[in-house]
Amino acid sequence: MQLVGILEIKSFEKIKEFLNDEHVGRISSIDVSGFPQIIPMNFVFLNDAIYMHSHVKGEKLDNISNNDKVGFEADRELEFLPSYFEDPHNAALADTLYISVVVKGIASFVTDREEKTLALNGLMEKYQPEGFYDPLKSDMRVLDAVSVIKINPQTLHGKYKIGQxxxxxxxxxxxxxxxxxxxxxxxxxxxxxxxxxxxxxxxxxxxxxx
Structure with a gap:
């Protein structure tokens, strides 16, 4: 088997577990000049979709309005392996153990208030699991003060390198x-x-x- 196949995460449950654990992901959209814009974001993975909250105005929102095809990735460096683990002279032998997930998908702005509430409460549960807050409700005016971006994955690939x-x-x-x-x-x-x-x-x- 080629190395790339050995490194592929084949378990969707493991991918979900990783995304639920990671606090920072990066969304890539295409700007008006045709260049990719990459932004680090908090996110939550719910119902097989990625949700992020944002200000109601901004370049990434304009980008998505013009082109809804986006990329998204989250990664974790587990351990840098210095080259001297293998050879005290050959720097080419340096390596890294890691986990990563890369998504290509279609982005949209959530307008349904129930779904928006679900996403925002999901973000709170992920980042503040200890509680001490009142969950949002769909009739609250605060929902109008933020945008919620949803990415429906078209492809979702995970890789991991832990010595396997x-x-x-x-x-x-x-x-x-x-x-x-x-x-x-x-x-x-x-x-x-x-x-x-x-x-x-x-x-x-x-x-x-x-």
Whole structure:
């Protein structure tokens, strides 16, 4: 199997899980000069669509009004793998473990008040899960003060690289190097890779297949 196939996220549930966890996505629209404009946005993935809230005026809204075809992506760098993990001299061996989702879709502005309320409350539930707020209702005037952009995906592709392209022995060697480097993200990365420290011994307890 080609490497690109090994790196593909085949589970839609894993893609949804990733999108629900990520706080920043990027929407790409086409401006009046034909150039892509990329904007980082908060977002929520609901009912197989992406929702974002925005001011009622702005360049991205104008872009979407003129051309509703957009791109969207979210990504997470899990761990940078320095080249010296493989060779103390060859910089070309530097690598990165990551997760990413890329969407091509059709953007629209939500006008139905019930759907707009659903999206805005979904954003609040995602970004403020501890609560301490009153959910919005569809008859509130505040709904008129914001735009809600909806992207209906036409294609949705996910990729992940957590060592699944390596042999079990090579993955263990890599995991030990990540643990030894002890970056701020090391333990989280190792857990995603399927490793845990048990009684001080790094052990693969899972074979993640996405």
């Amino acid at each position: 392209h390596m042999s079990s022995n090579d993955r263990m060697i890599l995991a030990k190097k990540i643990l030894e480097k002890n970056s701020a993200t090391a333990k989280t990365t190792l857990k995603i890779m399927g490793f845990e420290e048990i009684d001080g011994v790094l052990t693969m307890i899972d074979e993640p297949k996405w």
